[in-house]
Amino acid sequence: MQEKEAFKRLVRLSLSGICLLGQVGIYIRFLYLYYFEPIKQNLQFFEKGEALFIAIYAVLIFFFSNMYGGMRIGYLKNGEVIFSQIFATLLADLITYGQISIMITALYPIEPFFHMLTMQVAWVVVWINISTFIYQHIFAPRQMLLIHGDRPYDDIVAKFGTRKDKYDICKCISYRVGYDDIFMEILEPYDAIVIWDIPVDVRNKILKFCYGHSIRVYIMPKITDVILKGAEQLSLFDTPILFTREYKMSIDQRFVKRLIDIVCSLVLIVLTSPLMLLTALAVKIYDGGPILYKQVRCTIGGKEFRIMKFRSMSADAEKDGKARLASKNDARITPVGKFIRVCRLDELPQLFNILKGEMSFIGPRPERPEIIAQYLEVMPEFKFRLRVKAGLAGYAQVYGKYNTTPYDKLKLDLYYIENYSVWMDIKLMFLTLKILLMPDSTEGIESTQITAMKQSNAELLEKRARLDREARERIEKEHRERAAHEAEVLERQKAEKKQEEETAE
Structure with missing residues (x-):
């Protein structure tokens, strides 16, 4: 088994390596055809400087491919691997474009880069499809x-x-x-x-x-398994001990996290201000209603704050006063709202929540107090999510979906809380860029649901009780049948043994 798994990994790495080599090869071709000449006119290349230039691109494409899952052929779905690899290529090409523009002290014409990216995308699509075909024919499910x-x-x-x-x-x-x-x-x-x-x-x-x-x-995993996975280990009197801290972030981690929030939110507010202006105009012009949608949510320690979003639903979407998540094909979502939801433009005003310190870039998504109360009735551990500040994006959003069940979201968010590091925040920021472009991450809940639970609390509790009762009855019936069968076999064996003894006499 171990040899088979090692061989499987070798095949996966080989197929991924060929894909990366093909992309780097296309880059080298365009590098010598278009890019080196204007660079050399501005800069005097040192010996083997061209090799360093190529190496930097190779490291970039490998880093992004590994981060986004573009090298996980046979592990992720074929379409997801292709999407991840294309996204990684786009980021590497954008960085290289900026690098070349800086070196020639002017914006380089975009056409050669567009042609290079097109060729790389075509290579990725063709080769990953071939690789998936090869992998699936070598290794059975x-x-x-x-x-x-x-x-x-x-x-x-x-x-x-x-x-x-x-x-x-x-x-x-x-x-x-x-x-x-x-x-x-x-x-x-x-x-x-x-x-x-x-x-x-x-x-x-x-x-x-x-x-x-x-x-x-x-x-x-159970909730306790996730907590223990983030526990620290120490040896006390030659005995290994695991311990969980009463706090999850040290003072230096909190300082760095807040510094990142302030700097990034300020930069993004400036960069996205034209988009926010256009979105505000579109929302206002469509139905004349309010531009922003403000709602009470809970952050660290259950503290309430008013989250801000561009309004994507009709102004009377919750006229009945009931709190409910967006469902699939929700009629309350306006055409403008549908577009800004897909593009995630509705979330941009939350940059101001982050700047004010009510939220962070990365953390568990904030929920309404009334929805939290509903979850707590059947899942008291849900309050564990409130141990850190709420986030614009989080571990559960990157590795889950909008309609992921609360219990699974809790486990994902707890993994983030218990294993926190600044590097994890940075990694999740990069991964969020990919998630923003994936349509299934915005999939709504069923139209019959109010929260992300599959049923309301009363229905869920009733169903659990019924299932437990049915399971007990089924198991008791199986035990009775097995006992009766064993008794029957035992009686038959006794009868056969008695008959053999009588025959022997």
């Missing part, structure tokens, strides 16, 4: 066994089902069948085991068994 608890597991099976090229859940069994049956099933020729929403003590025993037999395991 991973055959997996799912071990589940008493609650529904259809959702996770459906999520794995969206990547049939990568995962194949062959069988699902309940942890209630007992350790012996589970361990026997695990030893069947599966490539991996999925442990989904089962009691911690049972999960730990299964995990140790898989680890002892060198079997790959995918686990749905």
Whole structure:
């Protein structure tokens, strides 16, 4: 198994490497055809200076490709790999364009760069499609066994089902069948085991068994698992100890984070002011209603503030007084609102919230007090998100979606809180640029929902109780049937043994 995984990684790196070499090769061609001559007229190149120029571009394209996932052929969806690689190429080309313009002390004509980018995009699309075809024909989907608890597991099976090229859940069994049956099933020729929403003590025993037999395991983490993942380790009297701090950011981290917020918000307010002016005019001209939409949200410690957005819905969108998230094909969204939502222009006024210190660039997205209250009724741990300042973008937005369930968002945000670093903030800022252009990240909730929960609290609690009751009844029935079957087998064995004894006599 280990050799197979090493070979798989080697193939993935080789295919990605060829893609990057092709892009660098196109860059070199244009470099010698168009760029070097005007640069040499302005600057005296030192020996091997051209090689350094090429090396800088290669490092840039590798850095952005690695960051955005453009090298994850066979791991991410084909379209996402192509999009990520194109976006990485665009950033590398823009930086190089600025570099060349500075060196010739004038803006270089854009046409050669446009032609170069077009050729690179064509190469990326063709090669990644070829690479995906090669990868999928070499490596079959991973055959997996799912071990589940008493609650529904259809959702996770459906999520794995969206990547049939990568995962194949062959069988699902309940942890209630007992350790012996589970361990026997695990030893069947599966490539991996999925442990989904089962009691911690049972999960730990299964995990140790898989680890002892060198079997790959995918686990749905509990809240405590996410907290422990961010814990620090120390050795006290030769005993390893994990500890979690009562605070998540040191004073120097808070200072740097606030400095980044102030500088970046000021710069972006200046740069985007023409866009904000045009957006304000479009919103006002369309229906004559208010330009800004202000709403009470909660930030660090549950402190309330008024978040600002450009209004994207009709002025009477919440005339019934109920707080609800935008749903798919929401009729309340105006045509102008639909456009500014797709382009994320509606979020620009939040730069002023950041400048005022009410928000940060990166952090858990702020929720309404009434929606938080609804979540807390069924999920008390939701308040953990309030340990840091709310953000314009966050870990849950980069790695989740608008309609990701609150429980999953909580785990994603907790991972950010427990593993915070300034570098993580910078990385998430870069990744947010990619997410802004991906349409599925703005997908709304279902029209029947008020929050991102799949049902209202009462319905959810009622469904959980019903499912628990049905699960208990089903398991009790299975146990009765198994006991009856075992008793029947035992009686038959006794009868056969008695008959053999009588025959022997």
